[in-house]
Amino acid sequence: MRRAEAPEVSSASRAPGALEVSRSIIRTASLEVERDDPEQGPAQAEALAKTHGGYAQSVTSESATVRVPAERLDGFLGAVPALGKVARQTVTADDVTEAHQDLKVRLANLERIRDRYLELLQRAVTVEDTLKVERELERVTAEYELYKSRLEGLESQVTLATVSLHFERPVRPGPVGWVFYGLGKAVKWLFVWD
Incomplete structure (x- = not known):
């Protein structure tokens, strides 16, 4: 999700005496990251936050909440795949101007x-x-x-974005799970052809 920005207004079209207001946006992100060793994830997330000018707000055995400068949030989110496979990501921007x-x-x-x-x-x-x-x-x-x-x-809250990361092991189907996975593919093939 891109940061919400104030629309550009040229000085010629601006009303006389109008003040230009910079937007105050609170940005938050929540990610679920899959990796084989989820207990190592929080420490690596903390280190990644530090490289982006942030810090760890709270760390548990399999999750971390970090704060990074709002203008560097996109760069931080772009670097998260180095910590594991991003299974789910949600980014919100709340205008509190x-x-x-x-x-x-x-x-x-x-x-x-x-x-x-x-x-x-x-x-x-x-x-x-x-x-x-x-x-x-x-x-x-x-x-x-x-x-x-x-x-x-x-x-x-406006200056520093809050990012919550939860680390978990990837789910791999067992022998019976593969049977149902194959059955699902076959049923899909019967009804939907690409």
């Missing part, structure tokens, strides 16, 4: 409000006024820190 912009605006507004309360605190004359301003300042600061944390988390 509106949420990202909303958090930025809220944070800027809270920062302005906090600065005004700090000014009021400097001008407070009575103890009662000081306590009221400090109480409001504390509330606004807590809200500011909450939105700042959310924004940092969202920006981390």
Whole structure:
């Protein structure tokens, strides 16, 4: 799946005063990889992530979740077949541009409000006024820190793609399985000719 990008708009066709918005995309991928030694896969996936500028977020005996820079995700996915046969791959892109912009605006507004309360605190004359301003300042600061944390988390998800890899042994049919495999081919041949 290709990364969703903002459409190109020439400067001539752009409306006067229009702002160009860069898209905020969260990319994730999930892969099932078949190999004869699945227990060796997670360590190799971690090493592959490091070569692409990423790191391992979590590693178990037969799976790994790695984070790689979003702009290098396609290169990482192209290199995964070196770890084994890719049996299944899913790549998703989630556009969070509106949420990202909303958090930025809220944070800027809270920062302005906090600065005004700090000014009021400097001008407070009575103890009662000081306590009221400090109480409001504390509330606004807590809200500011909450939105700042959310924004940092969202920006981390946009900057680094998350890739989950699960390693398993290839399934090979036994003697009876081959009989049914052959029967399936024969029945298909009876009804469908290529």
